[in-house]
Amino acid sequence: MDRFSECAFSAVVCDAAYVAIAIATLMFAFSFNPALALKIGAGVALAFSLRLIYRASQLQKKGICHTEIWQVMEPHELPHEASAIRRAQERLEEIFLRFAKGASGAAAALAGAAFVITLN
Numbered sequence: 001m002d003r004f005s006e007c008a009f010s011a012v013v014c015d016a017a018y019v020a021i022a023i024a025t026l027m028f029a030f031s032f033n034p035a036l037a038l039k040i041g042a043g044v045a046l047a048f049s050l051r052l053i054y055r056a057s058q059l060q061k062k063g064i065c066h067t068e069i070w071q072v073m074e075p076h077e078l079p080h081e082a083s084a085i086r087r088a089q090e091r092l093e094e095i096f097l098r099f100a101k102g103a104s105g106a107a108a109a110l111a112g113a114a115f116v117i118t119l120n
Helices: 003-029 034-062 068-072 082-119
Strands: none
Touching: 003 034, 003 068, 003 082, 034 082
16 A cells, blocks of 8 residues: 555545544433434435545546645645545545445444333
8 A cells, every 4th residue: 555545545544533422422411312312323324425435526527636635735646646645545436435334334233222222
């Protein structure tokens, strides 16, 4: 994995960690009603998934040069050839979509757990 991919992966992991902390905090705050806490967690996870999908779609429209990852990296660490830039954009899109898939899976699991709890 090249330097750009490492930076992109760590940036998305950082975003996911912040969302996980937010979900845990909200679920703890509403722990008096477990079904509601799980629904809130599912909603936030789904919102994060939709945000990642939106970022991937904006990547197709605007290009990789307008992403925060591109702007944060040092100029000598960035890919310079057209094929390398295209591969970097494809890797970033893949990272976004893989994390979106995981977040939507977590949202489905939380929503399913909330449904099961409400049946009891």
